[in-house]
Amino acid sequence: MNKIESKNVHLYYGDFHALKGISMSIQENTVTALIGPSGCGKSTYLRLFNRMNDLIDNVRIEGDILLDGRDIYKKNIGMRIDELRKKVGMVFQKPNPFPKTIFENVAYGLRVNGIDHRSFIEERVETSLRQAALWEEVKDKLKKSAFELSGGQQQRLCIARALAIEPSVLLMDEPASALDPISTSKIEELIYELKTKYTIIIVTHNMQQAGRVSDRTAFFYLGDLIEYDDTPVIFTNPKDIRTQSYVTGRFG
Amino acid sequence: MTKQTKEYIAFWIFRILSFIVLAILIWILYFIFVRGWHMLSWDFLTKMPEDGMTKGGIYPAIIGTLYLVAGSMLFAFPIGVLAGIYIHEYTNDSKFKRFMKLMTNNLAGIPSIVFGLFGMSLFVKTLNFGDSILAGSLTLGLLALPVVIRVTEEALIAVDDSFRHGSLALGASKLITIRKVVLPIAMPNILTGLILSIGRVSGETAPILFTVAAYFLPKLPTSIFDQVMALPYHLYVISTSGTKVQESRDMAYGTALVLVLFVLILNLLANALRRYLGNKVKMN
Numbered sequence A: 001m002n003k004i005e006s007k008n009v010h011l012y013y014g015d016f017h018a019l020k021g022i023s024m025s026i027q028e029n030t031v032t033a034l035i036g037p038s039g040c041g042k043s044t045y046l047r048l049f050n051r052m053n054d055l056i057d058n059v060r061i062e063g064d065i066l067l068d069g070r071d072i073y074k075k076n077i078g079m080r081i082d083e084l085r086k087k088v089g090m091v092f093q094k095p096n097p098f099p100k101t102i103f104e105n106v107a108y109g110l111r112v113n114g115i116d117h118r119s120f121i122e123e124r125v126e127t128s129l130r131q132a133a134l135w136e137e138v139k140d141k142l143k144k145s146a147f148e149l150s151g152g153q154q155q156r157l158c159i160a161r162a163l164a165i166e167p168s169v170l171l172m173d174e175p176a177s178a179l180d181p182i183s184t185s186k187i188e189e190l191i192y193e194l195k196t197k198y199t200i201i202i203v204t205h206n207m208q209q210a211g212r213v214s215d216r217t218a219f220f221y222l223g224d225l226i227e228y229d230d231t232p233v234i235f236t237n238p239k240d241i242r243t244q245s246y247v248t249g250r251f252g
Numbered sequence B: 001m002t003k004q005t006k007e008y009i010a011f012w013i014f015r016i017l018s019f020i021v022l023a024i025l026i027w028i029l030y031f032i033f034v035r036g037w038h039m040l041s042w043d044f045l046t047k048m049p050e051d052g053m054t055k056g057g058i059y060p061a062i063i064g065t066l067y068l069v070a071g072s073m074l075f076a077f078p079i080g081v082l083a084g085i086y087i088h089e090y091t092n093d094s095k096f097k098r099f100m101k102l103m104t105n106n107l108a109g110i111p112s113i114v115f116g117l118f119g120m121s122l123f124v125k126t127l128n129f130g131d132s133i134l135a136g137s138l139t140l141g142l143l144a145l146p147v148v149i150r151v152t153e154e155a156l157i158a159v160d161d162s163f164r165h166g167s168l169a170l171g172a173s174k175l176i177t178i179r180k181v182v183l184p185i186a187m188p189n190i191l192t193g194l195i196l197s198i199g200r201v202s203g204e205t206a207p208i209l210f211t212v213a214a215y216f217l218p219k220l221p222t223s224i225f226d227q228v229m230a231l232p233y234h235l236y237v238i239s240t241s242g243t244k245v246q247e248s249r250d251m252a253y254g255t256a257l258v259l260v261l262f263v264l265i266l267n268l269l270a271n272a273l274r275r276y277l278g279n280k281v282k283m284n
């Protein structure tokens, strides 16, 4: 079944036409990579799925986006925005832990969604930190400030924080671009493992990374979806000449 | 002239100018300390004025100023902070934001004597509070309001949007995001600004002139409808309009020193608090 479906989606920043009729469907428990040159609309497209574009002034959105078959933008019959964001977690480009303890960072999403049962929270925090492959490194300093962690650890903390409220979709906007190679490969392994439980959409500028972690790849260019196919096809046998020159590094 | 010489001259001009500023500041402080220091004593701080205010202490003026500062903050802090939050977090319209900024700037630029007149007309006369702590505090509070609003706005601007987005993306509402993430980060700066505005308020004479300040009132207030003496006004009175201006010179310098020390201590406190909260915020 299609986890996510976008049908002819247009997005305008004021007069600027940033997404020009994007249609694509995303299967459950797969990793989809969004690639394309800077400014082509990858982040904009990603932010549609948890309605983060709503925070920007003068944004106009047309078309439909369905999550589990339900329209996430239609007023009344659609999904409430907090309900949506509980189902669709997001990891940002720059690690952005809150100025709280490691524990409270992970517990935050639970607390703000009305959960205050202590042992349940403790259990969720541990599980999430384990899922984010961070537990062993932080289990003795849960009461320490999240800012004391390294950048790579902070990013995994942000992943744990997103996982704690048990979303079914995880959006990642260049989650490893600010990290060193070792942290990057940790995050990539993580994505690979998380795939069994989550539907992941990841924006990346790193072709090798897209090749390694994703099942499907979508190539964007100037607000258009040029090509969307199985990752090996995109990288070895693309149909569009623009896709080919991008993935082989001839422009970017 | 070579580029380096120009660079060199510019550097020294800046350096000398900033030294001049520093020197003036030190000079003023030195002047007040030297003349006022010998007046400082327990009695001076805790006794009523005596002998036409040429002897005794300034206790009622100190207490009066404390009441006024507390009263004005009780009024200006909640309203100012809430207004600042509203303007920065809840209005998307940048025109409205600019308009509010313009208005608060204008408000901050109004001479304090005008606030005094306004306070007299509204609080003392129309609302019939009379010359009272209440009327004086509200007037001073109005004066502090634009400062508190600005300080709050600046503190909120300094909070990186990535924190807000991180919270919203977890399904938190805007209100919860502000309460649990934004405000704890902004609070050290807000409180620092608040304490600095207390410094400003505690030194103002004009706004309390027609609304609360008593020329000579050697007793403590018993309710918010009483008049009080206050440090800046007391200083003004004993150095200009008393009958024995010459004899009360020492008292005047002593009072000035107390006022300056009060503001200095507040500023140090503001710094310490910022550092303390800055550390704490990372931890809770």
Ligand SMILES: Nc1ncnc2c1ncn2[C@@H]1O[C@H](COP(=O)(O)OP(=O)(O)OP(=O)(O)O)[C@@H](O)[C@H]1O
Pocket: A013, A016, A018, A036, A037, A038, A039, A040, A041, A042, A043, A044, A045, A056
């Ligand atoms: N808040 C905004 N207001 C106006 N225009 C915007 C805004 N955000 C993005 N844009 C424009 O929309 C287009 C797509 O931006 P987007 O951030 O989605 O690109 P991207 O593919 O993620 O680029 P990058 O790889 O550099 O992150 C760009 O031309 C950008 O200038």
Ligand SMILES: [Mg+2]
Pocket: A042, A043, A044, A173, A203
């Ligand atoms: Mg981007």
